[in-house]
Amino acid sequence: MRYILLFILFSIVTFGQKKANLSQEIWVDSVYNQLSFNEKVGQLFMVAVYSNKNEAHNKSIDKLVEENKIGGLIFFQGGPVRQATLTNRYQAKAKVPLFVGIDAEWGLSMRLDSTYRYPWNMTLGAIQDMKLIEKTGNQMGKQSKRMGIHFNFAPVVDINTNPKNPIIGNRSFGETKEIVALRASALMIGLQNEGVFATAKHFPGHGDTSTDSHHTLPVVKFDKNRLDDVELYPYRELIRNGLASVMVAHLNVPSIEPRENYPTSISYNVVTNILKNELQFNGLIFTDALNMKGASNFKKPGDIDLEAFLAGNDVLLFSENVPVAIKKFNEAKDDGRLTEQRLAYSVKKILAYKYKANLQNYQPIALDNLYKDLNKVEYDALNYQLYEYAVTVVKNDKKSVPIVQLEKEKIAYVKLGNDTSDVFLSQLKNYADVTEITSKNLDSVLVQLQKYTKVIVGYHKADGAWKNHDLTFRELLWINQIAKQNEIILTFFTKPYSLLGIKNFETIDTIILGYQNNEIAQTVVPQVIFGSIGSKGKLPVSIDDYFKVGEGIETLAIQRLGFEMPENVGMSSEILTKIDSIANYAIEKKITPGMQILVARKGKVIYQKAFGKQTYENESPKVKNTDLYDIASLTKIIGTLPNVMQEFDKGNLELETKLKNMLPVFKGSNKENATVLDMLTHQARFQPWIAFYKSTLDSVKKPSLNYYRNRPSVQFQLKVAEDLYLRTDYNDTIIKIIANSDLLPKKQYKYSDFPFILFKEYLEKENGKSLDYIAKNNFYTPLGATSLTYNPLRQFDKSVIIPTENDTYYRHQIIQGYVHDMAAAMQGGVSGHAGLFSNALDVAKVMQMYLQKGNYGGREYIKEETIQKFNTCYFCKDGNRRGVGFDKPQLGTEGPTCGCVSLTSFGHTGFTGAMTWADPEKEIVYVFLSNRTYPDANASNRLSKENIRENIQKVIYDSIVE
Structure with a gap:
């Protein structure tokens, strides 16, 4: 029977082919004869x-x-x-x-x-x-x-x-x-x-x-x-x-x-x-x-x-x-x-x-x-893949690529060639603090490069198939001299034959071919350098006797965020454009002056845009992706919580550890038996908030001279705003006020800033360092989260920091570069519940580290079991949706998300208009930063009332096509 069926099928196909050939022959002869x-x-x-x-x-x-x-x-x-x-x-x-x-x-x-x-x-x-x-x-x-x-x-x-x-x-x-x-x-x-x-x-x-x-x-x-x-x-x-x-x-x-x-x-x-x-x-x-x-x-x-x-x-x-x-x-x-x-x-x-x-x-x-x-997004999606698979590492003697230990590196970039390198440099800066050296004098460049551990040299020539990509004598001299002095990563955005001009490869540590000088190639090569992707390409031609056709070193991918088209991670670019409409609506209706929005999936940033201006004033600059926002309560899970988790990994804390054992000052207080679990799930009966600043104002509601000075001194070192310094010892007062505050009548969920203020005290006592130092060294520097910082004016120009509020009740000035939260300001800008500034990308790096079970960039920061322990809703049955420090999806109709996320997802929101959320099941990281508090922090929170952040999150989930 089987052979009969095969014969019938073959006969049908053959008949169809003969019929088609006959039709073709008839048409051809008919036309030809005319x-x-x-x-x-x-x-x-x-x-x-x-x-x-x-x-x-x-x-x-x-x-x-x-x-x-x-x-x-x-x-x-x-x-x-x-x-x-x-x-x-x-x-x-x-x-x-x-x-x-x-x-x-x-x-x-x-x-x-x-x-x-x-x-x-x-x-x-x-x-x-x-x-x-x-x-x-x-x-x-x-x-x-x-x-x-x-x-x-x-x-x-x-x-x-x-x-x-x-x-x-x-x-x-x-x-x-x-x-x-x-x-x-x-x-x-x-x-x-x-x-x-x-x-x-x-x-x-x-x-x-x-x-x-x-x-x-x-x-x-x-x-x-x-x-x-x-x-x-x-x-x-x-x-x-x-x-x-x-x-x-x-x-x-x-x-x-x-x-x-x-x-x-x-x-x-x-x-x-x-x-x-x-x-x-x-x-x-x-x-x-x-x-x-x-x-x-x-x-x-x-x-x-x-x-x-x-x-x-x-x-x-x-x-x-x-x-x-x-x-x-x-x-x-x-x-x-x-x-x-x-x-x-x-x-x-x-x-x-x-x-x-x-x-x-x-x-x-x-x-x-x-x-x-003719210009569908699926074509861009393929183009990204083509360049990702083409980039070729032909030399990597010191295993310089991928760069792993960012905290040990000081990286410079030098551009050669006569074409643009803007995308390449900006992408490098997405991974680390990279300094561009722009002097036209070689001796000056060599002097400046002495303090750098690695130098990335980019050779950029116009992307034309027949254009001359040969290195000039000057360019060869620069490469040779820089390579003699520094560990160099030489990147070519030209045809491979450009390498033929180099006659001494011995001093060059790493050579990478990007092949063409366009935005996609300039986006992909930094991902190889920093390990978001591994190199897969092989040389299609030989370079004299130095590099043979077919050679190419496969480098490792080390779980750092990369950049990709949505279609390559199972999402729709077309649906994601609806985010733009929601963002523009929020700006048009003056719900917030501007915002940054970032979406990553499967370890790839697939949407990153900035909208609006820093403020509503006409002359205000447009928001850039690199600008810094006050991320308010996101500080809890981006600054304090990861360091608390490391204390768990060290064995210094358990969920049942009591406050009196963490901070002896609380022994004998009504809070001495509060556990880590109860504090981080917001059911330790703490007051939600105390306006500490009010008791430091004078009779006309201005900062009292009993507490403040316009200039710093030994007694007044806590800078709360421009030209305004609080008494150095006032942090002790804040802790005492918390210790002496009444407990709420019964144990139930009530969001409070106090636990995180206290965890900051614990972390500093335990480590002998301030929280900003601890967070930077434990996480931000090795993660390459270069914008994540407390007190950003210490390292960033004011122009790149988004104003948060026109304060008319406490500091009486535009708050720009100083933390909006009054309690955090009174702690010198460094607190456990607020104080961090960041751009969306660097928030995403921390969230991606959580999503990757405590691993990022080839390093374990937090043990997987600890991440799991903190991302558990222990009291959902009692109506408390919180994880341990993390916020969790809503129970019933109340909660911070679109209602479309998985129960394993987690994140946090912030008073200034920030939100970040990670979903392990869908492998999604979402970051929304804004200054909805500008100019009036006491105005109606329309960002929440109109569900702007939640609606954007809904679009993200709607865009998943696999």
């Missing part, structure tokens, strides 16, 4: 068209279509809508639907503005995952098909064995036949699976030439055996995998065409004997552009077209004079050089491919949403 001789000849020509030229050019193409019945168009420079409009125009005038082709080796942007650009072939040559390259072909095919394009004149299968090749270079996948064949096959399969024909070029091989066939006829001196073994190898592989077409180059190859200076494109031996007969290629054969000097210098227009056709080519590309060429074809028919059989062979093949392209059912290109369709 054409005159000249019209048949016209089908052989694919003429050059531009969508950025004037109407005179357009009309000249109209004439060729209408009068000479040309078979196709190859589009060059222009724009997508203009090209699509012209395509529709010319197709409407054609007797037989036109072929449309384009050179889109790295995407349509090779020719068209406002279209998508993929990496050069040589960048793809470093990638080891062929599925990614096939997917690149898929996307290129979709974009071409959307534009009504039938042929993408790609992939280039030239094997670039000559580093000085002026025209191939980055257009080649690499220097070995295997590298080229594998990647070209993958790209071809991707293209053709989308119904767009791939064209392998430049036959028989343009990789080992030192001249450009656009300007002259390059010479290839290899013998036939070498050509068979190397240059023709990729063609065999692609033909075996179903290659649709081949483009023949204008080359002088004496070993296969003995006539002196005779171009391969018009050589019968090359086109017919080798390509058709030896390689058994039955697809379409294109000439390279016939206007190129490699061909046009040999014969005049018309003559060169005829010679190319007689050699065996099917399609004559970029003919300079179609009417003259048709005349030459007529002459050849008359004198017997051109037979009807030869003409029919190519014309019917062309028509057959038009049928395969579904041109028998031609439909005009829809112009609606064309730009959007």
Whole structure:
């Protein structure tokens, strides 16, 4: 029975194929028989068209279509809508639907503005995952098909064995036949699976030439055996995998065409004997552009077209004079050089491919949403992956990459080259405190670099396939001298051949190739340097005898936050844009002047934006992602709690440890038996808050001289605001007030700042250091959270710190750079419940560390079991949703989140308008920072009333698509 079913299935498939072939044959014969001789000849020509030229050019193409019945168009420079409009125009005038082709080796942007650009072939040559390259072909095919394009004149299968090749270079996948064949096959399969024909070029091989066939006829001196073994190898592989077409180059190859200076494109031996007969290629054969000097210098227009056709080519590309060429074809028919059989062979093949392209059912290109369709976010998502897999570490002698122990490093950055490096530098600063050295004097640079442990040197040149990326003498001198003095990480955003200028690699510790100087490459390379991702790329070419093709050091990924497209972590960019609408609404309605919003998933930041201004004033600067906000009560879980957890890991604390054993001052008080668990779950019966500052004001509600001075002294050291210093001993008073305060009537959940104020006292007593020092050294510096700090004016300019309030009741000034919380201010800006300033990214680093069970950047900060212990809701059954220090999702309708998060999620909110939340089940970190308290902290909290933060969180969860 099984064999009967297989036979039936085979019969059905075979019948379907025969039926399709018969339909094609009928259509081809029908069209062919309706054409005159000249019209048949016209089908052989694919003429050059531009969508950025004037109407005179357009009309000249109209004439060729209408009068000479040309078979196709190859589009060059222009724009997508203009090209699509012209395509529709010319197709409407054609007797037989036109072929449309384009050179889109790295995407349509090779020719068209406002279209998508993929990496050069040589960048793809470093990638080891062929599925990614096939997917690149898929996307290129979709974009071409959307534009009504039938042929993408790609992939280039030239094997670039000559580093000085002026025209191939980055257009080649690499220097070995295997590298080229594998990647070209993958790209071809991707293209053709989308119904767009791939064209392998430049036959028989343009990789080992030192001249450009656009300007002259390059010479290839290899013998036939070498050509068979190397240059023709990729063609065999692609033909075996179903290659649709081949483009023949204008080359002088004496070993296969003995006539002196005779171009391969018009050589019968090359086109017919080798390509058709030896390689058994039955697809379409294109000439390279016939206007190129490699061909046009040999014969005049018309003559060169005829010679190319007689050699065996099917399609004559970029003919300079179609009417003259048709005349030459007529002459050849008359004198017997051109037979009807030869003409029919190519014309019917062309028509057959038009049928395969579904041109028998031609439909005009829809112009609606064309730009959007050609620039989908999924294309960016793939591009990120391509660069992530391409980045190649070719040298890493001291294991400098990834940089692990940030607290031991002092890192500088020096830029070389004449192109932008802004994204690279900003991304480096996302990981560590990196200082840019900008002096133009080498001696000055060397002096400045003496205090740095590592120097990252970036070489940035304009991202053009044919641009000169060679190092200058000055640049080589700088690299050499810096490398002699410092541990150097040399990063190249250029083609790998740039390394050829370096003759002394011994002093260079680390070399990384990013291949191209664009935003994605500049985003990805820092992730390799700091270990967010590991390097996976391999060299597609050799660098003299120093680095061999195929070499590449795989570095480790060490669990640091990286940067990625949402689609690559199972989220939708389109849905996430709804966050922008909510944020802009909040600003428009003056719910808050501005904000930072960050979303990370699976260890990747996929959304990071700043909105609005620092204040409502017109002249106020716009908020940047690097600006610092007062994060208020987020301090509890970002500053105090991680250090408390470390005390658990040391064995110094347990959940049942009592306050009297932590702070002896509380022995004999009504709070002496309060446990760590009760305090951190806010059910220790503590008062929620006491306005400590009120008792320090005079009769007119201004800071009393009994407690404050305008200048610091030994007795007045606690700076609470600009030119306002509190008595040095007042912190003891705060602790005594807490100790003497009444307890609430019964044990139940009541949020209080007191436990965290007391834990600050405990941590400082236990460690003999202030909390700001403890937190910085235990967490912020090694995490690379460089903006997380108490008292930010000690290290940051005031302009990058967001104002929090216009204080009219205590300090009587704009609060900017000083903690908003009055109690924290009275403790000198360092408290356990408030005091921290940060940007959203650095808050996310701490939350990601929690999400990764206490690990981050290759280090364990907190034990996994301790994280679990603190992220447990011990009293949910009693109506207390709190974890141990962490806030948890709502019970019933009351709570801080959207109601869409998992029960294992945790986080906190802050009075100034801050919120952060982490969800282990969905691997999400969410950070929202704002200054909703500006200018009036006592105004209605519309941020909460209108659920701005919660609505944004809901969008985040709605955007999850897997």
